[in-house]
Amino acid sequence: MIRGLYTAAAGMVTQQRRHDTATQNIANLNTTGYKQVESVSHSFPEVLISSMERGTMKPIGRMNTGVFAEQSISKYLQGDLIESGKTTDFALSADLRLTDPATGGNIVFDGSGKYISNQGETIYQPQAFFTVQDNDGNTFFTRNGSFNVSPAGELLSSGGYKVLGTNGQPVILSGTEGDLKVDGEGNLLDASTGAPSGARLGISIVTRPQELVRDGNGVFHVDDAAAAGVRYANAGDNMQVRQGYIEGSNVDATQAAVDLNAAFRAYEANQKVIQFYDSSLQKAVNDVGRV
Incomplete structure (x- = not known):
C-alpha cells in the first residue's frame, strides 16, 4: 500500500514539471528565437515479482515503481521568419545535413530534427547560431538576432x-x-561600394545540438566545444543570413495547450489516488487496528 502511495506522489511531481514546461513554452510564444522545450519522463527500475512454490521461484511478472521527469530537451526546429525592416535585425535560415556513414547519402531527419540509425543511435540535426560573448569573455549561442548598436x-x-x-x-x-x-553569408558590406568589408558575423554550427545547455535570456552554452562539434559556418553549409528579419518562436501553441491540460488532469488523478491511500491507511490504523 505504501509503495502505491509513493508511486502516485512521484507521478504528481512529474506532472508538475510537465506543467511547468508547458507553461514556459506558452509564456514564450512571442519570444524572438525561443526554442520549445519538451519534458522527458522515465520510469524507475522495474521490479521482478516471483512466488515461491515447493522450494522453487516462479516468475509472476514485472511491477513498475514510479515515474520521474528526467530531463528537458529543446527542439531546435526552424521558427517562422518575420520581417521587421530594421537593419540591425537578423534571422538564420538553415537546413543543415549530415552524411550517413552506412549509405554515404544525406541523413533524412524527421519532423523533430532527429534520426535513428540502424544501430539504434539517435542523431540530431546540426543547427546554426549567432555567436555572442558576455563581459566576462564567456561564449554563448543564440537564435535571437534582434540586435542593436552601442554608442x-x-x-x-x-x-x-x-x-x-x-x-x-x-x-x-x-x-x-x-x-x-x-x-x-553573413559578410559585412562596405556602405559605399557594396563589396565585402572583410568582417563577417560569427555564425556557429553546432553539429551535436543535444550538447547545448540552456542559460536563459535566449542563449545557450556548451561545456565542451569539441564534443558538441562547434565550428564556424562555411560556404558549403545550407544556411542563409536574412537581414531585416527576426526568427519567431517555434512553439506549437496548440500542442502546448494540450500538454498543459494533460499534465493538469494527470496530476489531479494522482492526487485522488493519494487521497484514496490516505483514507485506506486511516481506516487500517483507526478501525482495523482497534480490533
Whole structure:
C-alpha cells in the first residue's frame, strides 16, 4: 500500500514539471528565437515479482515503481521568419545535413530534427547560431538576432551580449546603424561600394545540438566545444543570413495547450489516488487496528 502511495506522489511531481514546461513554452510564444522545450519522463527500475512454490521461484511478472521527469530537451526546429525592416535585425535560415556513414547519402531527419540509425543511435540535426560573448569573455549561442548598436559602435544582442565575428572578436561598425549591410553569408558590406568589408558575423554550427545547455535570456552554452562539434559556418553549409528579419518562436501553441491540460488532469488523478491511500491507511490504523 505504501509503495502505491509513493508511486502516485512521484507521478504528481512529474506532472508538475510537465506543467511547468508547458507553461514556459506558452509564456514564450512571442519570444524572438525561443526554442520549445519538451519534458522527458522515465520510469524507475522495474521490479521482478516471483512466488515461491515447493522450494522453487516462479516468475509472476514485472511491477513498475514510479515515474520521474528526467530531463528537458529543446527542439531546435526552424521558427517562422518575420520581417521587421530594421537593419540591425537578423534571422538564420538553415537546413543543415549530415552524411550517413552506412549509405554515404544525406541523413533524412524527421519532423523533430532527429534520426535513428540502424544501430539504434539517435542523431540530431546540426543547427546554426549567432555567436555572442558576455563581459566576462564567456561564449554563448543564440537564435535571437534582434540586435542593436552601442554608442561605441559595438553590435549587441537584445540581452546585452557582444556579437562576435569569425575572428572571435566583437563586431564593431565603422559607419552608422543605417549603413549596416550584410549579405546572405553573413559578410559585412562596405556602405559605399557594396563589396565585402572583410568582417563577417560569427555564425556557429553546432553539429551535436543535444550538447547545448540552456542559460536563459535566449542563449545557450556548451561545456565542451569539441564534443558538441562547434565550428564556424562555411560556404558549403545550407544556411542563409536574412537581414531585416527576426526568427519567431517555434512553439506549437496548440500542442502546448494540450500538454498543459494533460499534465493538469494527470496530476489531479494522482492526487485522488493519494487521497484514496490516505483514507485506506486511516481506516487500517483507526478501525482495523482497534480490533
